[in-house]
Amino acid sequence: MLLEYPQVVLFLIACAAIANFEAFIATDFNNQPHSVRLPPFVPLTRNEIIFTPVESMTQALRQHGPVISIRRNGKIEYLVSEAFTRRVLTDESSFSFEHGISKFLHLHTVFRLHGGTFFRDMDFILKDYLGPSKEKMIQKIWSIFNSSSSALAKSCPTTPIDVLPLIQKTMAEATISIFFGSDYESEENIHRVIHIAEDIADFMGLFQNQSKLVRFSPILWRIYTWLTVVFIRIPYHIGPRLTRQIWLQISSKRDISDNSNDSLIEYLARRYTTPGSTISLGSRLWIFVLMFTVVFASLHQTATIMTWVTFYLATDLKRQDWLYEEAIELYGRESDMTQMSFRELRKASRTDSFIREVLRMKGDSVNLVRATIRDVNLGGYLIPKGAVVLPVTYLSYRSSRHHIDPDNFDPERWMGSGKFAETTGPGYLAFGLGKWSCPGRGLAVIEMKCWTIALVHFMRLKMDQNRFQIVDPYNITSVPPKGLIQFSTR
Numbered sequence: 058m059l060l061e062y063p064q065v066v067l068f069l070i071a072c073a074a075i076a077n078f079e080a081f082i083a084t085d086f087n088n089q090p091h092s093v094r095l096p097p098f099v100p101l102t103r104n105e106i107i108f109t110p111v112e113s114m115t116q117a118l119r120q121h122g123p124v125i126s127i128r129r130n131g132k133i134e135y136l137v138s139e140a141f142t143r144r145v146l147t148d149e150s151s152f153s154f155e156h157g158i159s160k161f162l163h164l165h166t167v168f169r170l171h172g173g174t175f176f177r178d179m180d181f182i183l184k185d186y187l188g189p190s191k192e193k194m195i196q197k198i199w200s201i202f203n204s205s206s207s208a209l210a211k212s213c214p215t216t217p218i219d220v221l222p223l224i225q226k227t228m229a230e231a232t233i234s235i236f237f238g239s240d241y242e243s244e245e246n247i248h249r250v251i252h253i254a255e256d257i258a259d260f261m262g263l264f265q266n267q268s269k270l271v272r273f274s275p276i277l278w279r280i281y282t283w284l285t286v287v288f289i290r291i292p293y294h295i296g297p298r299l300t301r302q303i304w305l306q307i308s309s310k311r312d313i314s315d316n317s318n319d320s321l322i323e324y325l326a327r328r329y330t331t332p333g334s335t336i337s338l339g340s341r342l343w344i345f346v347l348m349f350t351v352v353f354a355s356l357h358q359t360a361t362i363m364t365w366v367t368f369y370l371a372t373d374l375k376r377q378d379w380l381y382e383e384a385i386e387l388y389g390r391e392s393d394m395t396q397m398s399f400r401e402l403r404k405a406s407r408t409d410s411f412i413r414e415v416l417r418m419k420g421d422s423v424n425l426v427r428a429t430i431r432d433v434n435l436g437g438y439l440i441p442k443g444a445v446v447l448p449v450t451y452l453s454y455r456s457s458r459h460h461i462d463p464d465n466f467d468p469e470r471w472m473g474s475g476k477f478a479e480t481t482g483p484g485y486l487a488f489g490l491g492k493w494s495c496p497g498r499g500l501a502v503i504e505m506k507c508w509t510i511a512l513v514h515f516m517r518l519k520m521d522q523n524r525f526q527i528v529d530p531y532n533i534t535s536v537p538p539k540g541l542i543q544f545s546t547r
Contacts (some may be wrong), residue, residue, distance in 0.1 A: 084149060095439060096436075098133075099117040101128075108531075108532065110422035114423070114451075116363070117136070117451070122137075123436045130275040134444075136423070137448050138448075145427050146425060146427065146448065151285050152428065152429060153428050153429075153432065155176045157446070164261070180493070180496050187496075191503070194235055195399050197234045197403060198507050199511075201227060202504070202511045203511050206516070209516065217435075221364055221539075235355075235502055236352070236355065237390050238319055241299075245298075252355040253294050253295060255469060257357070259282060263535040264529075266529050266531055268362070268530070296319070310334065311323070311459050315327070320511065321348065322399075354497060355497065358535065359505070361536065364538060365416075366505055366508070366509060368538055368542075369411075369415045371542045372525075374519065377517060380513045381404060383407040385514075387401060407468070407469075408509050409445075410471040412509065413471045414467060416478065417460075417485055421450050424486070425447070425448055425489055427445075478505070479501075515546065516544045516547060517544070517546075517547060519542065
């Protein structure tokens with residue numbers, strides 16, 4: 058039957074792509090300065106925005122701010138300084154997370170699908186599914202990460218290696234175990250979800266700054282990306298076998314009163330089962346959309362942040378020993394630490410503080426977005442309805458209002474502060490702020506802590522030539538850095 062193959066899901070994505078392109082064309086040339094009351098327009102070049110975003114944006118705000126407009130990829134966007142960051146991120150009567158992320162990532166139609174519930178569904182589902190299952194998830198995560206680090210230590214490469222493929226593979230195993238269940242655990246599915254996550258990232262435009270075509274024409278780049286991702290890459294990487302397996306599981310009969318969250322697929326199937334024990338075609342397709350969005354967020358985004366943590370770790374041998382001492386104190390010297398609990402992981406305050414400081418210092422320029430839902434007066438300037446607004450979060454991370462000696466990397470900064478790596482705040486925006494803070498941040502931090510503890514327990518890391526390359530300075534949050542690491546056993 059046709060519904061057993063990925064073309065069904067692809068049809069939904071293709072419709073979204075076509076409508077997204079229509080919205081892109083319709084709005085591309087309409088967001089132009091039209092009133093003297095608008096914030097000053099600063100003509101930053103493409104190279105300044107992409108390659109020196111921190112320097113260019115902060116200087117522009119100092120000279121013309123605290124609110125300015127720039128043109129990026131043919132569209133007008135508004136940058137705001139730290140003075141208005143909290144309001145932009147928390148004032149829901151003026152600024153919309155849903156509209157902002159839809160415009161910024163060209164997800165207009167995905168936002169409108171299923172009655173416009175996409176972001177609300179994702180927020181609720183992740184909080185509801187992940188909340189009660191932390192203890193069980195930690196056991197799964199720790200087992201996978203511990204095994205991965207142990208295997209690396211046993212093989213102990215004699216030359217520096219690119220650690221990103223290992224991180225992606227480890228994260229893919231964890232993603233499948235947590236969200237899909239044991240029936241999906243296979244090498245084939247590990248490779249599939251890695252590719253699917255990268256496909257979705259490309260579809261959202263997260264890699265566009267590395268494309269030569271986008272420099273020539275953003276519109277042509279988007280058309281080409283949509284066509285290749287939707288009609289070639291996604292069909293190939295999902296494949297009929299995985300699609301059929303998920304479809305049959307959704308279609309199987311179940312007791313909707315059973316609240317045991319064996320997998321996210323089961324959770325979603327129960328959630329969308331009607332009183333007559335049926336799941337509509339629309340709900341089945343919606344489950345696919347939600348599942349693969351979770352794959353992207355859990356795998357690609359967390360793997361990127363985990364790479365940053367690993368690189369910072371590899372450039373500081375003293376801090377590795379400092380973290381190793383904590384691991385030994387908490388978990389002992391056993392060569393194979395097989396057990397981990399949420400309570401034990403919470404005690405790893407050094408590891409937690411180190412991760413929080415890496416996320417603060419890694420150099421984000423803009424990593425959060427909102428859109429105005431009405432004309433808004435901000436700092437004496439009028440920002441028109443429907444405009445994309447980007448707080449320059451670097452200014453909040455490096456503000457003396459929030460941090461002592463803010464430009465200094467201090468891994469001990471957060472110890473005893475009561476602020477954990479997942480705790481949001483106006484000076485720490487790695488996971489957002491307010492109602493729309495990342496609902497999966499608790500899981501992401503658990504994974505980063507397990508990864509860090511496992512690494513330092515088995516090995517020492519040294520960054521090759523003690524440096525790494527920032528591939529996309531504008532999009533540090535979603536594009537991992539590049540570099541080689543030399544591993545040695547303890």
